[in-house]
Amino acid sequence: MVGVIARTDLKQLIQSPDFWVPMAILAFLFFVLAPVMLLYAVTHAQAAPLVERIANTLQVLPAKAQQAVRGASPEGKTAYALAVYLFAPLAIIVPMTISTAIGANTLVGERERGTGEFLAHSPASETEIYLGKLVASLLPGYLTTLVGFGIYSLIVNSLVGPRVGGWFFPTADWWVLVLWVVPPFLALTLSAVLWLSGRVRSAAAAQQASGLVTLPLIMLSFALSSGSAFAAGGGLVIGLLAWIAAILGLSRGARSVRRATLLGVEAR
Amino acid sequence: MDHSAVQLDRVRRTFGPAVALDNLNLVARAGSVTVLLGPNGAGKTTALRVITGALPAESGQVRVLGLDPSQDGDEVRRHCGVVAAKPALYDRLSGRDNLRYAAQLWRLGRGAPLEEAAARFGIGEALDQRVGGYSTGMKTRLALARAILHDPDLLLLDEPTSGLDPEAAQAVLELIDDLAAQGKTVVMCTHLLLEAEGLADWVVMLEAGSDVVAGAPDELVRRFWPVPEVVVDAEDRPQLARLLSTIEGVQSHSTNGGPVRVQLDSLTRVPDLVGMLCRQGARLTKISPHEPTLEELYLTVRRGRRSAGGQP
Numbered sequence: 001m002v003g004v005i006a007r008t009d010l011k012q013l014i015q016s017p018d019f020w021v022p023m024a025i026l027a028f029l030f031f032v033l034a035p036v037m038l039l040y041a042v043t044h045a046q047a048a049p050l051v052e053r054i055a056n057t058l059q060v061l062p063a064k065a066q067q068a069v070r071g072a073s074p075e076g077k078t079a080y081a082l083a084v085y086l087f088a089p090l091a092i093i094v095p096m097t098i099s100t101a102i103g104a105n106t107l108v109g110e111r112e113r114g115t116g117e118f119l120a121h122s123p124a125s126e127t128e129i130y131l132g133k134l135v136a137s138l139l140p141g142y143l144t145t146l147v148g149f150g151i152y153s154l155i156v157n158s159l160v161g162p163r164v165g166g167w168f169f170p171t172a173d174w175w176v177l178v179l180w181v182v183p184p185f186l187a188l189t190l191s192a193v194l195w196l197s198g199r200v201r202s203a204a205a206a207q208q209a210s211g212l213v214t215l216p217l218i219m220l221s222f223a224l225s226s227g228s229a230f231a232a233g234g235g236l237v238i239g240l241l242a243w244i245a246a247i248l249g250l251s252r253g254a255r256s257v258r259r260a261t262l263l264g265v266e267a268r
Numbered sequence: 269m270d271h272s273a274v275q276l277d278r279v280r281r282t283f284g285p286a287v288a289l290d291n292l293n294l295v296a297r298a299g300s301v302t303v304l305l306g307p308n309g310a311g312k313t314t315a316l317r318v319i320t321g322a323l324p325a326e327s328g329q330v331r332v333l334g335l336d337p338s339q340d341g342d343e344v345r346r347h348c349g350v351v352a353a354k355p356a357l358y359d360r361l362s363g364r365d366n367l368r369y370a371a372q373l374w375r376l377g378r379g380a381p382l383e384e385a386a387a388r389f390g391i392g393e394a395l396d397q398r399v400g401g402y403s404t405g406m407k408t409r410l411a412l413a414r415a416i417l418h419d420p421d422l423l424l425l426d427e428p429t430s431g432l433d434p435e436a437a438q439a440v441l442e443l444i445d446d447l448a449a450q451g452k453t454v455v456m457c458t459h460l461l462l463e464a465e466g467l468a469d470w471v472v473m474l475e476a477g478s479d480v481v482a483g484a485p486d487e488l489v490r491r492f493w494p495v496p497e498v499v500v501d502a503e504d505r506p507q508l509a510r511l512l513s514t515i516e517g518v519q520s521h522s523t524n525g526g527p528v529r530v531q532l533d534s535l536t537r538v539p540d541l542v543g544m545l546c547r548q549g550a551r552l553t554k555i556s557p558h559e560p561t562l563e564e565l566y567l568t569v570r571r572g573r574r575s576a577g578g579q580p
Contacts, residue, residue, distance in 0.1 A: 004372040008358070008365075015360045015398075118356035120322040121424075122373045123346040259322045265283055 001124050005132025006139070013102065013140065023098045023144075030094045031148035032155065035087050039159040042079045076163030083156040083169060093214075095148065095182075096189060099141025100214055103190045104206035106133045107197040107261060116262030130194065130257040134250070137190050142183065149178055173235050180239035184246035189213055191249035198261040272331070273298040273422055273453040274319055279328035281314055281477075288314040290477035291328070296470065301444070301454045303464040305566055306474035312457035313353060315474070316424045319455065320348050333421055346374065349415035353426040353457075355407040359400035363391060363410050366399055367417060374418040385413040389443065405436040412443065423447060425456040429463055441467060461563040471562065473569055481569050489560050492568055495519060496535045501527035501554035502545070511548050515541060529558060 013020060052074070069084075071077035110116035119129055149170065157167040170178065193210045200206045274296035281289040289311050296302035304312045317323040318330060321337025321344050330337055337344045357366050364382060371380035386392040389409040399407065408428065415423060425444065429437035445467060448454050458464055464471065471488060473481040481488065502508040508528055512521045517537040521530045532541070535557065545552060560568075 001373070004369070008361070008369050011365065012358060012360045113359070114352070114354040114356045115358055116356075117322075117350075117352040117354070118370075120317070121320045121345055121348065121350040121352075122370075123342045123375075124373055125342055263317065263322060265323070 001128040002131045002135060005124065005129060006135035009106065009133065009136030010139065013136070019101075020140075023101070023140075026097070027094050027144050027148055031152045035083070035152060035155050036159070038087075039079055039082065039156065042082065043075055043159050043163055070164040070168065073163065076160070079160040080164050080168070083160050084171060084174070087152070087156075095141040095145040096186060096214060097141075098144055099137050099186055099190060100193050100210045101207065102140060103133070103137035103193040104197050104210040105203045106137055107194060107257070108200055108203050108206045109197075110262055111264040112203060116264065120259040120262040126257050126259065127254050129262070130254045133194060134187070134190055134253075137194070138183075138186055142186060145178065145182060149174075176235040176239065181235055181242060184239065184242035185216070188242060188246040188249045189216065191246065191253035195253050195256050198257055271298050272296065273300075273333055274302075274455060275329070275331040276315070276318065276325075277329040279315075279318060279325045279330060281318060281323060281326055287477050289318065289325070292474070292477060293479050294472055294482075296453055296455050298453050299448075299451045300469040301448045301456065301467055302470045302472065303468035304455065304457045304472050304474055305459065305461065305464065305562070306457075307459060309476075310474040311477040312459075312474055313426055314477075316350070316426055316455065316457060319422075319424060320345050320350060346418075347421045348424060349418065349420035349422070350424045351408070351411045351415045351426065351428050353430060355411040357399045357402075357407055357410060357414075360398065362398055363395040363402070366410060367395070367414055370414045370417050376418055380417060382417070385417045386410070388416075389413045390439075404431040405433065408432060408436070408440065412440065416447065421453060423452050423454045425454065427458055427460075428456065429458075429460065437463070461561065461566055464562050468562070471565075473566065475570070475573065480573060481565075485562065485565075488565055492565060493558075493560050495531045495533075497558035498530050498532065498535070498538060498541070499527045499554065499556050499558050500530055500541075500545075500552065503551040503553060508545070508550055511545055511550055515544050517541065527554060 069077050069081050071080045107116075110119060124132075153169050156169040160169075161167045192213045193206075196209045196213070197206045200209055272295050274294065276292055276294040278291045278293060279289050280287070280291055292311065292315060294302075294304075294315065304315060306312050314323065318325050319332055319337065321330075321332075321341030324338050332344045333347055335344050358369070361369070363386065367382045367385065368380070371377075371382065383392060383395070386395050389412050391406055391409045391413060394402065394406060399410065402410065408431070412428070415425075423444075428444065429440050432440065441463060444454060444456065448467075448469075456464070456467075468485055471481070471483065471485055472479050483491065500508065500512075505523070505525075505528070509521065509523065512518050512528065512530060517533050517540065519531040519533055521528050523529065530541070532538070538555070538557075542552065542555060
C-alpha cells in the first residue's frame with residue numbers, strides 16, 4: 001500500500017514538467033555547470049590571482065582537512081579542496097531542496113485539491129499514507145543526489161584528477177556522507193516538513209514554513225565545508241545521530257497524520 | 269434481526285466550538301436508499317465521514333455493516349464507496365490512472381474491471397485523457413465509477429448531482445436507482461429535494477447536526493398531511509370557492525389566488541365533489557389529488573420548527 005501511494009504521487013510529479021524541469025535545471029547548475037566552470041578555471045585557465053584568492057580562503061579549513069588536500073601544485077591543491085570541501089556540500093542542498101519542496105506540498109496539496117477526502121475514505125491506514133508520502137518526497141531528492149554525485153564525480157576526476165595524481169573522488173568520507181549521512185538527514189527533514197504540510201492552510205504556507213526546516217541542512221553543509229564533518233569518524237558519528245533522530249522524527253511524524261488532516265478539519 | 273447497514277445512535281461531533289453533529293440518530297436499512305436532507309451546514313457531510321470512520325465520533329455509537337468504524341475503520345472503508353461533494357480526482361492523472369489507483373488501494377489486483385466500471389457510467393472513451401480536461405459531468409461520472417469499482421456494500425454519495433446540467437443529473441439519479449435495485453445500500457446527501465423524489469426509501473432531515481424528522485416518504489406525508497387533499501381549478505375561481513363552502517365532505521379549502529386546495533374527509537368523496545360542483549354551474553378545468561413533494565415536506569417541517577422555536 002505504501003508503494004501504491006508513493007508510485008501515484010511520483011507519477012503525478014512526472015506529469016508535472018512545470019515542477020521537475022526547474023529542479024532539473026537547478027541540479028544541472030549545481031552539479032555540472034558551476035563545478036565545470038570554476039574547476040576548469042582553476043586547473044586550466046592559468047588564473048593565478050584566482051587560485052591564490054581561493055587558496056587563501058581555504059586556510060579556514062581545520063588542520064586535518066588541510067593536510068588531506070592532495071596535489072603538487074597550487075592549482076591542484078586548490079582544485080582538490082574546492083571539489084571536496086566546497087562544491088560537494090553546496091550540491092547536497094539541491095536534492096534537499098527538491099525533496100522538501102515536494103514534501104511541503106504533499107499533504108496540504110491533497111487537501112487543497114480535495115483528493116484528501118478520497119484518501120481519508122480509503123482502506124489505506126494513516127501510517128501507510130504517511131510512509132507513501134514520505135517515500136514519494138524522499139526518492140526524487142535522493143536519486144538526484146546519487147545521479148548528481150555520479151556526474152559530479154566524473155567532472156571532478158576528469159578536471160582535477162590529472163592535477164592530483166589520478167582519480168580520487170568520491171573520497172571515503174564522501175561515500176559515508178552520501179550513503180550514511182544524507183539519507184537520515186533527508187528523512188528527518190522530511191518528517192518535519194510532512195508534519196508542517198499537514199498543519200498549514202495552504203501549499204504556499206507549507207513552502208514558507210519548510211524553509212525553516214532546511215536550516216539544519218545548511219548547518220550540515222557548512223560543517224562539511226569547514227571539514228569538521230571529517231574529524232576522526234565524524235561522518236559515522238553524525239550519521240548515527242542522524243539515523244536515531246530520523247527514526248524518532250518519523251515515528252512522531254507518522255502519529256501526527258490523521259484522516260482529519262487530509263479532510264482539512266484540523267488544519268491550523 | 270437487525271437489518272441496518274448503518275446505525276448512528278446519539279452521535280456527537282464537534283470542531284472546536286462548532287457542533288457539527290448533535291446527538292444524531294440515523295438508521296439506513298440494508299438494500300435501501302436513505303436520503304439525508306438538510307440545509308448547508310446541517311451536518312450531512314460530517315455524518316458521511318463518521319459513517320466511514322474518516323472522522324471519529326466523540327460520543328455515541330456507530331455501527332456500519334456490523335462493525336465499529338473507530339475500531340475496524342479500514343475494514344469498514346473496504347466495503348464502502350464514497351462520492352464526495354467535490355469529485356476528489358487527481359487532475360494530473362488520466363481517468364484510467366485514477367481508477368487504477370482506487371483498484372490498488374482496495375486491493376483488487378490486476379483484473380480490476382476498470383473499463384467496465386467506466387463504460388457503465390459512459391466515461392469509457394475518455395479514460396485515457398487527463399482528468400483535468402474533463403467536464404464537471406465527466407468528473408462526477410468518473411467518481412461514481414471509482415466508487416463502485418470494488419463492488420461496495422454501502423454507497424455514500426454527497427451531493428452527487430451538484431454542478432450537473434438537468435440531463436446529466438437525471439442520468440446519475442437513474443444510475444443510483446439501478447444500484448439500489450441491485451441490493452446496494454445507498455446513503456445520499458442532498459439539499460436538492462427534487463433529486464430525492466421517487467428515489468428515497470427513507471428520509472432523514474437534518475438541522476444543526478440533529479435529526480428532526482425521519483421516516484419513509486409516504487409515512488411522512490401521512491404524518492404531516494393527515495387529511496386527503498385535492499387541487500381543484502375552475503374558470504370562475506371565486507364562484508368555485510363559494511360553492512366549496514357548501515359541499516358536504518369538504519373540511520376546508522384554501523387558495524393563494526390560484527387553484528384551490530380542498531381538504532376532504534375521504535378521497536372517495538372526489539366523484540361526488542365533481543358532480544356537485546358541475547351541477548351547481550362550476551366549469552371545472554382541473555382536479556387532481558395533491559401529492560405533497562419532499563420539498564413541501566421539508567419546507568413544512570422547517571416552518572414548523574421555526575414557529576415553534578426550534579421544537580419539532
